[in-house]
Amino acid sequence: MNIEQIRQPFTDIFPGDLSGNTVQRNTPKVLFATVKPAGFDGPKLIAFNQALAEETGLGRYEDKDLDFLVGNNLPDNVKTYATAYAGHQFGNWAGQLGDGRAIIAGEIINKDGKKTEIQWKGAGATPYSRHADGRAVLRSSVREYLMSEAMYHLGVPTTRALSLAFTGEDVVRDMMYNGNPQLEKGAVVIRTAESFLRFGHFELLSAQREYNTLEDLADFTIENYYPEITTDGIQKYKDFFEKICTRTADLMTEWFRVGFVHGVMNTDNMSVLGLTIDYGPYSMMDEYDLNFTPNTTDLPGRRYAFGQQGQISQWNLWQLANALHPLIKDEKFLEDTLNQYGTYFWEAHDKVLCRKFGFEELLESDEEFFTNWQGLMQELQFDYTLFFNQLEKLNSDSDLKTLFENASYVGLNDERLKKLGDFAKKHEARLTLNTISKEESSALMNRSNPKFTLRNYLLYECIEEISMGKTEMLEKLTRALENPYQELYPEFSAKRPSAYDDTTGCSTLSCSS
Structure with missing residues (x-):
């Protein structure tokens, strides 16, 4: 990779703490602190996003690049740092915060002049780690790597992920904050964005006057x-x-x-x-x-x-x-x-x-239609993605129970089918107000409704497999998320299995890394 082209314009402009001290502390009147990644003895690559590497200007991955992907043995041009910011957390002012698990390598400019900021997540403590270790575990790193790329391919503005690697060390985490800490596999993800500047960067400077x-x-x-x-x-x-x-x-x-x-x-x-x-x-x-x-x-x-x-x-x-x-x-x-x-x-x-419904423009009467739809969705516990996928297939010859049964988490009895039938008639009537053709309406729905979304239970299963040294599901999920408006793997287009209803990591998660 062309890491020798990485530069640090941010630190050239703003005041910073150049001590290189990673001790957790307040750093008043500065926007960044230089800090070196912790370094890891036994890294192992899990995944690398070659398409993103080419797009950013980093180029082809080679085996020697693994060190860079976990922050080891960095070249002299890479001056690593973490930024300070503040913020409101759950509605309360939290004061100074900062990049507690993120360390920035700098930015690279591709041949088209596009700037991309590069940072490690999970590469060690910074002055903003608030007494934490700055590490990340496999489960959170897989989730960030896959979901940020899934959002990108869905067409949602997002940061992206370049690489995912084991660090070779174990990290202690209390996943649900319930007094049961356990050892988990450590990992580092490299994420990219045009910039990682946050509301909190501006809040910090304003609060400090x-x-x-x-x-x-x-x-x-x-x-x-x-x-x-x-x-x-x-x-x-x-x-x-x-x-x-x-x-x-x-x-x-x-x-x-x-x-x-x-x-x-x-x-x-x-x-x-x-x-x-x-x-x-x-x-x-x-x-x-x-x-x-x-x-x-x-x-x-x-x-x-x-x-x-x-x-x-x-x-x-x-x-x-x-x-x-x-x-x-x-x-x-x-x-x-x-x-x-x-x-x-x-x-x-x-x-x-x-x-999403195939309507070419918003009408005043649509507010009532949407309100009725929301009530139907919640009462019949329809799966959000599957409902719209099935709605796209609906026609005058469709059997509603056959078409929608597997999209509901409570099943469709006669009473529920009647409510669904009433809604289907309202949707059909609303479509007649379009001036576009039925084919154009269907195309609008196809572009707006993904066939694949990266559900938590799929991530859970993928993390379990990676923990056992398997990557088949990781590879399948990657192909699926790169083509979210196609149904490459029908087995992924299904409701969450009931076995996962109360499984930590599927239905409930915490802020734990």
Whole structure:
């Protein structure tokens, strides 16, 4: 790989702690601290994303590159560091946080001028590890590696994953925080993004009243990642905030489209580029439930439940607005922009639903249709992905029980079939209001409804196999997630098996790495 081309523009511009000290501590008035990866004696490659390597400009993988993939024996041009940020966690101000398990190698620019930031996750402690070890375990690393790539191929803005490797060491984790720590296999994943800048980077500087550096960071972000902003002065920062709001709303509607639940939408887990970032206790939706949260830490409040993600994103943007206020200095503009966010989000959300149902445009009457559909989904416990897959096949000759039985987690008795039949008639009637052809409507549904989503039980089974030294399922899941709008493996297009209903790692997850 062409790792000699990696550079560090961020550390050339912003104040940092150049001591190389990994002791966990506060680092006031700096945005980064230099830190070296821990180093591992027995690494072993599990997976490598060659297509992404070529796209970023890193080139072909060779056996000698394994050291770089786990942070060993780095060349002199790679000056590794971790960044400091702050954040609101579960609605409460948490103060200084930072890259506790992430260490940044820098960025690389490909032949087309595209910039890609590269970082290890799980390569050792940083000053921001908050008394943790900075390591990651296999299960969380597999989940991040596969899901970030799955989201990319679904068409959802996201960070991506370059490699997955065993470190050769065991790591102690209390998976459910219940006093039962166990040894687990350690792993490192390399993830990439145009930038990993978060709401929390701006929150930290604003809270510290480092307004000059806050302005520098905003200018850096605009120049590098929002080149379409060409205004000056305060207007530039207003345009910046508006575009973050739009990207965030668009991301939330994409999460709704594919049935993704993030599970821990703290402000430090929100990207200023509108990317899905930090894959922890996430889940793809199985049975439809607006109150579903996969994160045990989010119980019983369900702050980050599936149906709350739009509202929580707006709440998080309020915190970013507070952080950017010293640059914008216009409370009414910020209030108006955030109030308009809800209107924009719900209209975008409903337009996404229209495409999923094959409707060419949003009509005023669709609000009632969508409300009735949500009630049907929850009462009949339909699987989110499978319902739309079967709806695409529905025609006047279809037997509803045969078509939808395997999409419901409670089964379809006569009463439930009648409710489903009533809804099917309403859907058919709504389709007649389209001006596009039936074939065009079907094509719209096909583009909007994935045939494959990476369910937690599939990840669970894959992790178990990798732990035993097997990679067959990893390879199949990789092919499937690279083609989510095709049904390559019918066995993956099934409801979660009942045996996994209460299995930790399938139905319930924690923030534990």
